[in-house]
Amino acid sequence: MSGKNKSAYPFYIVLGTLVCLLGLSQLNYSFSYKDFQFRKVDMLSELRTTSPSPDNQKLTAAGNDSSKLSGLDSNGIAANPHVPNPDHTHDFMSYAGIMEYASPVPGDTVVGMRHFLTALQELKAGKRRKVRIAYFGDSMIEGDLITGDLRDSLQRFFGGAGVGFVPVTSVVASFRTTITHTFSTDWKDYHYKNSPPSNITLGLSGHTFYPGGGSWVKYSPVKKPLLDKFQEISLLYGPASEGTVTINDKAYTLSGNAPVNRLDLQQDTAQPSLMLRYSGSAQPFYGVCFENGNGIYVDNYSFRGISGVELGHLSADMIRRMQQERPYDLVVMHYGANVLFRPELTDYSWYERPMKKVMDSLRQDLPGTSFLIVGTADKSYRKADKYITAPGVEALLKVQHDLAAGHGTAYWNLFAAMGGEGSMVKWVEGDTVMANKDYTHFNRTGAAKVGALLYKAIMNEYRLAQQP
Known part of the structure; x- marks a missing residue:
């Protein structure tokens, strides 16, 4: 050739x-x-310009409205409650930030955390005095874990000082480090788990306390920044029967027949502790609130061993009255550890049904209030010779996400934020131990990290809300 x-x-x-x-x-x-x-x-893929997929072409042809494709109506509000706002077009299982959804109820303008974020902006601008968060949860937050660190970070940025609501008695009082709390043993505690009589109205914490013959409770501040003094104090109690409460040796006559009544006090700095004694016929008490100046406050409503369904036992009248006496701009619901009692269970329809009713009631009783549902943390169990993420975790996260999407609330996936699949093993067995050997609960170090992660997620939303 x-x-x-x-x-x-x-x-x-x-x-x-x-x-x-x-x-x-x-x-x-x-x-x-x-x-x-x-x-x-x-x-020629590298040379092409992006064009709609056939499915998107069909949607465009049907509506010819780009706002529908992004899940927004003409006012920038999510048109489809199951489509996140445009800043959060992410997979709910892997996204570590907060996702916000519009309410599917006609005429309901509450969107995710929009009300709460607006309140924060007004607080920072000096247009309002206080912003409050009610943080509901199980043993994951008892002893002010997670909430204590979240509160500290928020108050350092937005102002305010004080621990917020503290019940009359608590099974974890000796464990809590954000306030010193002691009490007599003769208080009668009615709560979710001991079948209170029908005439007993439970407080927002799930507890109502009745004094005995010589009941007392004492609160003292701790030597920590923002927690070292009492200034604005509010005693929350039920319908009064002309009893007398003695606070730091000064007598006050209680009055009011509403489901929740409030007695406001200013603390004398010469007496840093608060000693309360009651005399008279038995009447209900809920707790004491501690605040100091304008700013943000986080109330810890922990209750060991519950799933969140128990909130359905709260009286609508009590919730509405509580909102009048101590209004909340954000309600956080952090549950899951007690739902995952069978790690291999993946059908949580039995949980979703009553939780829908709980969310329906709370959204109705707290109109205009923002809600944030916290997806469960990772939970590991031993299978064969190692610990792995329970199969039920992903199934429960989907239920919690759907509750948020279906009720116009915000959603934060703690499982994703802490690292996703297998993260609990790393938190338990890593060089820095951040969770307990039950592979379920955080220790103080881990709780502090979770509080920091949630603070970061909230601040990301706050900064996004400030953008034009």
Whole structure:
């Protein structure tokens, strides 16, 4: 063969290769073997401009409104409650930030945390005095874990000082480090788990306390920044029967027949502790609130061993009255550890049904209040010779996400924020131990990190809300 013909070989090889690739690009099937997958090739993909998929083309043709594709109506409010706002078009299982949803109820303008974020902006601008958060949860937050660190961070940025609401008695009083709390043993505690009589109205904490013959409770501040003194004090109690409460040796006559009544006090700095004694016929008490100046306050409503369904036992009249006496701008619901009692269970319809009723009631009783549902943390169990994430975690997260999407609330996936699959094992067995050997509960170090993660997520939303 001549040299001239040989010189054409490279051209023939390149041409043949292009023809083969062009032919392969027209194959309309896929084949996979183990980790290899053969798909249709688009040789011009890098040269194309982005165009809608066939499905999106159909949607555009049907509505010809780009706001519908992003899940927004013309006012920038999510048109579909199951489509997140445009800043959060993320997979709810893996996204570590907060997702916000519009309410599906006609005429309900509450969107995710919009009211709360607006309140924060007004607080920072000096247009309002206080912003309050009611943080409901189980043993994950008892002893002011998570909430204590969240409160500290928020108060350092937005102002305010003080621990907020503290019940009359508590099974974790000796464990809590944000206030010193002691009490007599003769208080009668009615709560979710001991079947209170029908005439007993439970307080927002799930507890109502009745004094005995010589009942007392004492609160003292702790030597920590923002927690070292009492200034604005409010005693919350039920319908009064002309009893007398003595606070730091000064007598006050209680009055008021509402489900929740409030006695406001200013603390004498010469008496840093608060000693309360009651005399008279038995009447209900809920707790004492501690605040100091304008700013933000986080009330810890922990109750060991519950799933959140128990909030359905709260009286609508009590909730509405509480909102008048101590209004909340954000309600956080942080449950899951007690729902995952069978780690391999993946059907949580039994939980979703009553929780829908709880959310319906709370949204109705607290109109205009923002809600944030915190998805469960990772929970591991031993299978064979190692600990792994329980299969029920993902199933429960979907239920919690759907509750948020279906009720116009915000949603934060704690599981994703702490690292996702297998993260609890790392938190328990890592160089810095952040969770207990039950592979479920955080220790103080881990709780502080969770509080910091939630603070970061909230502040990201706050900064986004400030953008034009």
